[in-house]
Amino acid sequence: MASIDISKVSKVYDGGVRAVKDIDISIADGEFIVLVGPSGCGKSTLLRMVAGLESISEGTVSIGDRVVNRIDPADRDIAMVFQNYALYPHMSVYDNLAYGLKNRKTPKSEIHARVQEAAKMLEIEKYLDRKPRALSGGQRQRVAMGRAIVRKPAVFLFDEPLSNLDAKLRVTMRGEIRKLQRRLGTTAIYVTHDQLEAMTLADRLVVLNGGQIEQIGTPLQVYHRPASTFVAGFIGSPAMNLLNGHAHGSTVSVDGVELSLPGLEGLEGEVTVGIRAEDLMIDAAPGNIMLPLEVDLVEELGASRLVHGLLGGQPLAAVLPIDAEITGRMGLAVDPARLHFFGKDGRRIDRGDASVDMSRAVRSTQPLMPAL
Structure with missing residues (x-):
């Protein structure tokens, strides 16, 4: 050896x-x-x-x-x-x-x-x-x-x-x-x-x-x-959802959906928001962010369902339980602590990059919109 x-x-x-x-x-x-x-x-x-x-x-x-x-x-x-x-x-x-x-x-x-x-x-x-x-x-x-x-x-x-x-x-x-x-x-x-x-x-x-x-x-x-959008998109099945957004102050806007994330005050301009498909869920917990999804395809995987749709004009996929009720327009919840952020160069933005403790900041976020 x-x-x-x-x-x-x-x-x-x-x-x-x-x-x-x-x-x-x-x-x-x-x-x-x-x-x-x-x-x-x-x-x-x-x-x-x-x-x-x-x-x-x-x-x-x-x-x-x-x-x-x-x-x-x-x-x-x-x-x-x-x-x-x-x-x-x-x-x-x-x-x-x-x-x-x-x-x-x-x-x-x-x-x-x-x-x-x-x-x-x-x-x-x-x-x-x-x-x-x-x-x-x-x-x-x-x-x-x-x-x-x-x-x-x-x-x-x-x-x-x-x-x-x-x-x-x-x-x-x-x-x-x-x-x-x-x-x-x-x-x-x-x-x-x-x-x-x-x-x-x-x-x-x-x-x-x-x-x-x-x-x-x-x-x-x-x-x-993941250290970059490349890694985020390559590792994981299905691949991580990568959404184009714009950061200003402590808000990230993704196709009209405003994500208020205290602790990102140092970020300005274009960002990519990453969401694992398995981190999206039907039932919202206190502090979760709600995202509106226009469903256009459901893949039955046996133990789960892979739901494809659009958030605004951007594709979004979610892994949901087999008994989840799927409608044409539905709300999906995500814990803001599970969001990933990448800069214009594709590299990961972590706590310290924006002079904040990301793990603490995102957990204090309140829901921005009601379930649909």
């Missing part, structure tokens, strides 16, 4: 194109880090630089106490699990698991013991004599993980390993990956574009956008305190 330090790392391709820009991440020994972001954000490129499959243009990557920039991938004490499994089709499962150990001249008795141990851990013992073509997608993925496990590396690297599986199997496999990593205690970096997968797996998330870090934090920190 080992810690990983990524310091000022950039990747510059021919023509001066920067795919990854000045990345700084310190990963503790045994930590599970997930790199998440849309296609083209640089997450796989960053992982491949840690693995040694891409050269590092600027900065350093250290695994344990070694700077590994100029060390071959085979000598970095890592094991990588790929999206396409990368199994040898002509070899049995046993031979696929044993192949890397044989190349390292590991004694046969130790190879056999490690393969059997990994096969038992992953419940693939009865498939050891089969070829990969005789396995299902989930079984192949277990073999790919087993090949990494038998190495007993300092670091696991996962490059979107579940993207070829169906939705049900992905849920099962991500749980198994997390339990396995905890049992082994091996440091892991995992790449995915699926924010739900990222939230359920990570000790910490690294949200990437355009080759740069938008935010690093635990899943709950990133969910409850």
Whole structure:
């Protein structure tokens, strides 16, 4: 096991194109880090630089106490699990698991013991004599993980390993990956574009956008305190509602709805108001703000209902109980303490940014309009 330090790392391709820009991440020994972001954000490129499959243009990557920039991938004490499994089709499962150990001249008795141990851990013992073509997608993925496990590396690297599986199997496999990593205690970096997968797996998330870090934090920190409108819109399902507003004094106006929020006196001009769909509710409590919604679509999700509509001229979505009464025009309540604010540059406005204690100020707000 080992810690990983990524310091000022950039990747510059021919023509001066920067795919990854000045990345700084310190990963503790045994930590599970997930790199998440849309296609083209640089997450796989960053992982491949840690693995040694891409050269590092600027900065350093250290695994344990070694700077590994100029060390071959085979000598970095890592094991990588790929999206396409990368199994040898002509070899049995046993031979696929044993192949890397044989190349390292590991004694046969130790190879056999490690393969059997990994096969038992992953419940693939009865498939050891089969070829990969005789396995299902989930079984192949277990073999790919087993090949990494038998190495007993300092670091696991996962490059979107579940993207070829169906939705049900992905849920099962991500749980198994997390339990396995905890049992082994091996440091892991995992790449995915699926924010739900990222939230359920990570000790910490690294949200990437355009080759740069938008935010690093635990899943709950990133969910409850997104650092930017990009993070707010990317993390969470459904995405956070982001409403254009105008701040003046202690009031924020959103399409004619006045949100009186003492404590925001330092804000002036354009702001974005963020509201999680699950923070909207039918029944108002004292101090809640009421928002008028013109409903135009209801999605039945079984355990809940996803209601889409307009607040003024801006789209708004709410997750409501399955028994909620939905009308064409209705009032939705939100606790002002759960509102998020972002400046014109898209960055989060927190307490201190406006020289106020936001958590105290918003809780004192009185309702501005009656339920409709």
